[in-house]
Amino acid sequence: MDFHKKPLKPKEDSDFTKAELTTELASVPVKQQDGEVPALANADDPEGNPIQGASVDDLGSSGEAEMDKILEVVNQKVKSTTLEDKPKRKWFAFFKRRVRPAPKEGPQPRKNRPVVAVSLAVLASLALSAAAYFAFWQNDTQKQADSSSLGSQDLTANSSVDAAAVERLSSEVQAEVDSLSDSQDFDPASLSDSSLGL
Amino acid sequence: MLIHLTRRKAIMLLLAFWGGLLVLATQPVLGNTGLIEPADSEKTTSLSERLKKRKDELKLSLGESAKQRLAGKCAASQAVVKKLKTRDAAVRDKYHSAYTKMIERLEIVATKLAQQGVSTSGLANAQQLLTDSVNQYLSDAEAYRAAVDDLANMDCKGDLEGFQATLVTARSLREKLASDAALIKTSLKDVTAALAGIKNSLQAAEAGSGRTY
Numbered sequence: 333m334d335f336h337k338k339p340l341k342p343k344e345d346s347d348f349t350k351a352e353l354t355t356e357l358a359s360v361p362v363k364q365q366d367g368e369v370p371a372l373a374n375a376d377d378p379e380g381n382p383i384q385g386a387s388v389d390d391l392g393s394s395g396e397a398e399m400d401k402i403l404e405v406v407n408q409k410v411k412s413t414t415l416e417d418k419p420k421r422k423w424f425a426f427f428k429r430r431v432r433p434a435p436k437e438g439p440q441p442r443k444n445r446p447v448v449a450v451s452l453a454v455l456a457s458l459a460l461s462a463a464a465y466f467a468f469w470q471n472d473t474q475k476q477a478d479s480s481s482l483g484s485q486d487l488t489a490n491s492s493v494d495a496a497a498v499e500r501l502s503s504e505v506q507a508e509v510d511s512l513s514d515s516q517d518f519d520p521a522s523l524s525d526s527s528l529g530l
Numbered sequence: 531m532l533i534h535l536t537r538r539k540a541i542m543l544l545l546a547f548w549g550g551l552l553v554l555a556t557q558p559v560l561g562n563t564g565l566i567e568p569a570d571s572e573k574t575t576s577l578s579e580r581l582k583k584r585k586d587e588l589k590l591s592l593g594e595s596a597k598q599r600l601a602g603k604c605a606a607s608q609a610v611v612k613k614l615k616t617r618d619a620a621v622r623d624k625y626h627s628a629y630t631k632m633i634e635r636l637e638i639v640a641t642k643l644a645q646q647g648v649s650t651s652g653l654a655n656a657q658q659l660l661t662d663s664v665n666q667y668l669s670d671a672e673a674y675r676a677a678v679d680d681l682a683n684m685d686c687k688g689d690l691e692g693f694q695a696t697l698v699t700a701r702s703l704r705e706k707l708a709s710d711a712a713l714i715k716t717s718l719k720d721v722t723a724a725l726a727g728i729k730n731s732l733q734a735a736e737a738g739s740g741r742t743y
Binding site: 453460461464491492493498502508509514515523527528 | 624700701708732
């Protein structure tokens with residue numbers, strides 16, 4: 333938009349009079365802030381038309397210059413604001429805080445809340461990791477219990493093995509295996525025809 | 531590529547990752563003992579497959595009189611087999627526990643001795659033979675368990691040859707278990723002999739250094 337005031341082209345038509353211009357200005361409907369559009373005032377009614385009787389000559393040359401100045405200032409401000417808002421580089425837009433649109437009034441459609449899903453995933457992960465750690469810990473404890481149930485104080489993690497420990501191990505293992513009576517436990521007669529009644 | 535995943539897929543992947551980690555953590559930790567864990571043949575094969583295999587291996591041919599005898603008595607014999615199965619389960623647990631602990635203790639001590647700088651090559655050889663013997667026992671014990679289980683549960687009247695073949699297999703495996711146990715005892719003697727040699731060397735070292743461990 334160019335706010336510079338362009339010089340009016342002088343109207344060659346001599347029928348365009350001051351009286352007509354005055355009437356046109358007075359007939360332009362102005363929207364009020366309250367939203368009500370006032371009814372068009374009668375251009376000839378001096379009470380309904382506040383600028384009735386005003387003449388373009390009233391502005392004078394100083395008024396026109398002042399208007400030009402105001403327009404110039406406004407134009408500069410608009411330009412400078414546009415330049416400030418636009419990021420200079422594209423990547424800078426990534427860091428720029430996004431302005432959320434103002435929430436609309438009234439009932440809005442429900443959206444899936446990503447926060448809930450992420451929270452559930454994090455909770456599930458924590459629960460699973462806790463379960464994994466517990467299972468690992470239990471397994472390790474069971475293994476330690478098995479090791480300790482081997483029945484020898486010489487088999488702890490940091491102890492060294494001496495001659496007496498080797499002697500003990502040898503005798504204990506031998507005794508344990510000797511206690512197994514395989515001839516009785518695997519007696520072939522248990523599956524004989526006579527035992528089965530065949 | 532991951533950037534294009536939706537949030538739902540990302541959550542599923544995260545859960546799958548932690549689930550996998552959980553499964554891995556709950557797996558039994560196998561020690562470095564060299565012992566095997568024989569597969570359960572009842573889970574990998576069907577009863578008919580196992581019966582056919584036994585019949586093919588033994589190639590038994592039953593006469594008419596033998597068939598009649600078996601048909602009349604096999605059902606009653608299965609009740610006896612079921613009782614034997616219960617006894618065998620207790621025996622199997624006892625042997626499995628004893629052999630496994632023995633191998634584990636020997637492994638721990640052998641590792642410690644090696645860390646102390648003691649020569650364990652003789653012990654290692656004896657240990658390997660003992661471990662092989664125990665593995666043979668474990669494998670036969672599993673095969674025997676499956677055979678006795680089939681013997682107790684199969685339709686003996688419907689497949690008399692299969693019943694007889696399974697009975698013969700179970701008898702053979704039971705005898706094998708007895709010989710496996712005897713072999714383990716023999717192998718253990720070699721291990722104890724190796725341990726005696728190590729004990730002597732340790733005693734000599736302790737006497738030389740005047741130090742006790």
